[in-house]
Amino acid sequence: MCFNFLGMRHALILVGSICLLFLSTPAFAAERVVLKYGIFRESLSVEELSIFAQTGELSRSLRVNLALARQDPKAIRQYLTKPMKVNLVFLDRVLNSQIGNIILAQIIQVISTPSQRANRQALRAPLVLSASQDRQVSLIEIIKNYFTNEVEVDGDRLERAYRQLRRLQTNLQDLFGL
Template sequence: MRYHFLSLVQIFLLTVTTPVWAAEQIVLNYKVFRESLSVEEISRFAQTGELSSSLKINFALARQNPKAVRQYLTQPVKVNPVFLDRVLNTPLGNVILDQISQVIHTPSQKADRQALRAALVLSARQDSQITLIEIFKNYPTSEVEVDGDRLESAYRQLRRLQTNIENLMGV
């Protein structure tokens, strides 16, 4: 009987490139209501701009401009994945993670920092950039809660993170 053992490097690569858990549902919170939507539905909107009937209703009730929301979801923030990982594991990184996790967080609001760090690093490793829609897709829980009223704020935090990393790298 032959056994095939994976090396530690192979195991590591499997675990960092393929999320065991990835968000399937986004609970979109606005001041007066909350709605659970599939990540697939939000992704389709981000990619094509086409609004499902539930998204049309949600944006109308929340008085959100779909074009602006789509821009925040898809506008890339370029980051070096290695430096991103290093920065996110510092006190400054924890502050940034805590600020973004006020907008994007786990349903229980526990381990938000760790979940968000994992989603950010995984997103950056794919193509050296991060978008909000990638964060949702790579979030390591089956459900992610998003404060829809503050989506722009989360995007601005990502831009600040990019600037901080560039400053540390001397770019």
């Protein structure tokens, strides 16, 4: 009985959070991305990065930035767009567990708030929102759904964030038989 009550309570909190996310998304979605490669820092619009992720079309500033950083645009695009299937309820449970905190800590080294404060909370929300839209999560969705006006992305470690999302997907499958 206690387990069932806790499960219902958890589900109600999740549903309430999702409703709040949907109601507040337009006002709080990220608008700018600060893309960092070593000593290079380039601020670009989330729309600019989204167009690249969707079409492969590089803006002039993004083309220059990736060339200076000696990054392969095709690989970067793959890391940004390759989706991982997730179950929303299980994602929420894992993100609020010990293993979820470890995975979030590793992703935060790549995608973070400019102030470096409340990063775990700032990352949980876009993960859940991304999963609630289509039961999938991709790095570009996380960036687009971030709740600060600006989000910092360490381009040198983008592959690492991608691997951590894959690890999260694997953990969900292992833990819950998905």
